[in-house]
Amino acid sequence: MNWYVVYTKPKWEKKVAEQLLKSGIECYCPIITQVRQWTDRKKKVQVPLFNSYVFVQLQEAQRNLVFQSSGVVRYLFWLGKPAIVKDEEISVIKKWLEGADGNDVLVESIKIGDTIQLESGPFSKQKAIVQEINKTHYVLVLESLGCVLKMKKKDTF
Incomplete structure (x- = not known):
């Protein structure tokens, strides 16, 4: 079975995942914890x-079942076909989320546009393009995974 990417209505990701699970469809909605600032308080x-x-993980013939859940808009396509995500890529995301708080990244003498290979952490051996460098963090583009990674500089912890 393949992993596909379902595009949802804005802010419906968790609701769609819950509906798909109730329908018996294997799905994964990676969740992170953020601190949000309101005028009177901060909240995680x-x-x-x-x-x-x-x-979503399902057989090609069952792909239309996801449209029974309200909030599902369409599938994400790549080169005219539904985008397929490899099991290894889903595993990398899960592994990264499990250890996201404890990862230190040390980057020395690099500049924007450089291609680097990450040496440790869940994205080890992945190649990344340096998109941004500032006082507190680095922004790296992981082309093989199709995502952008924002990492704190080690001296800002």
């Missing part, structure tokens, strides 16, 4: 890692 909230995306 759980938000999807990817806005408007939920991963």
Whole structure:
């Protein structure tokens, strides 16, 4: 069975994942915890890692079953075909989320546009393009996974 990417209505990711699970469809909606600032308080909230995306695992012939859930808009396509996500890529996301708080990244003497290979952590051996460098963090593009990674500089912890 393949993993596909379902595009949802904005802010419907968790609801869609819940509906799909109730329908018996294997799905994965990666969730992260963020601190949100309001005028009177700060609060930790759980938000999807990817806005408007939920991963579903099912047979090609069963792909239309996801449309029984309200909030599902369409499948994500790549080169005219439904985008397929490899099991290894889903595993990398899960592994990264499990250890996201404890990962230190040390990057020295690099510049924007450089291609680097990550040496440790859940994305080890992945190649990344340096998109942004500032005082507190680095922004890296992981082309093989189709995502952007924002990592704190080690001296900002």
